[in-house]
Amino acid sequence: MKPIQLKHAYRLINHGPVVLLSAEHAGMRDIMAVAWNMPLDFEPARLLVVLDKTSNTRKLVEGSGTFGISIPTRSQVNTIMSVGSISASELPSKDKFLHWNLATTPATHIQAPLLNESVGWLECKVINEPHNQSTYDLFIAEIVAAYADERVFSNGRWHFDDHEEMRTVHYTSGGSFFTTGSSFHIDKKTV
Amino acid sequence: MKPIQLKHAYRLINHGPVVLLSAEHAGMRDIMAVAWNMPLDFEPARLLVVLDKTSNTRKLVEGSGTFGISIPTRSQVNTIMSVGSISASELPSKDKFLHWNLATTPATHIQAPLLNESVGWLECKVINEPHNQSTYDLFIAEIVAAYADERVFSNGRWHFDDHEEMRTVHYTSGGSFFTTGSSFHIDKKTV
Numbered sequence: 358m359k360p361i362q363l364k365h366a367y368r369l370i371n372h373g374p375v376v377l378l379s380a381e382h383a384g385m386r387d388i389m390a391v392a393w394n395m396p397l398d399f400e401p402a403r404l405l406v407v408l409d410k411t412s413n414t415r416k417l418v419e420g421s422g423t424f425g426i427s428i429p430t431r432s433q434v435n436t437i438m439s440v441g442s443i444s445a446s447e448l449p450s451k452d453k454f455l456h457w458n459l460a461t462t463p464a465t466h467i468q469a470p471l472l473n474e475s476v477g478w479l480e481c482k483v484i485n486e487p488h489n490q491s492t493y494d495l496f497i498a499e500i501v502a503a504y505a506d507e508r509v510f511s512n513g514r515w516h517f518d519d520h521e522e523m524r525t526v527h528y529t530s531g532g533s534f535f536t537t538g539s540s541f542h543i544d545k546k547t548v
Numbered sequence: 549m550k551p552i553q554l555k556h557a558y559r560l561i562n563h564g565p566v567v568l569l570s571a572e573h574a575g576m577r578d579i580m581a582v583a584w585n586m587p588l589d590f591e592p593a594r595l596l597v598v599l600d601k602t603s604n605t606r607k608l609v610e611g612s613g614t615f616g617i618s619i620p621t622r623s624q625v626n627t628i629m630s631v632g633s634i635s636a637s638e639l640p641s642k643d644k645f646l647h648w649n650l651a652t653t654p655a656t657h658i659q660a661p662l663l664n665e666s667v668g669w670l671e672c673k674v675i676n677e678p679h680n681q682s683t684y685d686l687f688i689a690e691i692v693a694a695y696a697d698e699r700v701f702s703n704g705r706w707h708f709d710d711h712e713e714m715r716t717v718h719y720t721s722g723g724s725f726f727t728t729g730s731s732f733h734i735d736k737k738t739v
Binding site: 367368373374392393394395396397398403405407434435437438439442443488489493495497513514515524527528529530532533534535536537538539540541542543544545546547 | 558559562563564565583584585586587588589594596598625626628629630633634679680684686688704705706715718719720721723724725726727728729730731732733734735736737738
């Protein structure tokens with residue numbers, strides 16, 4: 358994973374992939390799947406996520422004021438479904454990372470475990486907006502560091518063509534996904 | 549286009565496609581591309597869009613309190629780039645619909661032109677949140693009607709396999725897109 362410019366961080370999620378959100382607080386850590394995520398601004402780099410009130414990971418986000426985003430691939434779909442459909446409280450160890458042997462790397466600018474084998478990482482600090490958080494479960498955050506796997510993202514661009522299993526994925530509902538498909542380019546229009 | 553249940557409306561955009569947003573107010577109409585859109589809630593069905601302050605379409609949204617979302621396809625990418633990169637003020641007619649011969653259908657529950665040949669339509673009423681709108685260019689809206697092309701969306705599911713040119717598309721940056729790729733299903737996990 359290589360650092361990428363913060364002004365390019367939005368490009369990791371601009372195409373709408375499902376992401377994994379992890380957080381750490383007071384000796385606890387957790388991770389969840391988040392389909393409802395999107396960029397909010399370029400500079401400062403900001404993003405939005407929707408985190409349900411019942412989620413344990415949200416409690417850790419509220420406690421620490423920070424979270425990590427890992428952008429998973431086609432080869433990690435079982436992990437996406439596992440961490441997305443089961444609560445840590447249902448597990449004997451009460452820890453999703455231990456239960457599913459999820460290898461992680463510590464974030465650099467915040468405290469959060471980032472998932473290995475993902476193709477992008479975003480380190481985020483929550484911008485406190487209590488009304489949005491309580492009324493809409495909506496969290497606004499600033500991206501303070503960003504990394505991408507240079508095999509599939511370099512010079513500010515995704516390029517999955519030689520790495521089918523590293524393609525990102527898009528969630529619809531009920532366990533159904535789309536793989537990120539073929540890329541194409543359209544020149545900017547003039548009148 | 550057939551009406552779909554409002555509780556399924558989020559599924560039209562859950563996978564993160566770029567959409568076209570249109571609005572009408574005081575005899576003016578306009579349309580723009582919006583990559584930054586996502587669902588916010590199931591019931592009531594709500595969504596989020598980011599609309600830059602310089603956009604003329606945003607002014608019409610602010611005036612009318614409503615907007616339409618049309619979900620374009622692979623075959624409409626030139627329209628996406630045209631309406632997304634050129635302002636109506638640059639056009640001789642000052643009207644994107646006239647300039648590019650965009651055929652539309654009137655919305656049913658609000659006043660807005662919906663783009664023909666799209667595979668989904670959402671009719672939306674803005675939920676007034678002045679702080680989000682002024683600070684973040686962020687608009688929250690309730691979806692009051694939803695329609696989809698039954699050739700590619702039925703029983704609450706997308707199914708593009710027999711309709712390659714009707715696949716939705718995902719924007720990255722600088723004129724680069726991904727087509728919505730192959731679908732797959734993962735069973736919900738149990739511990």
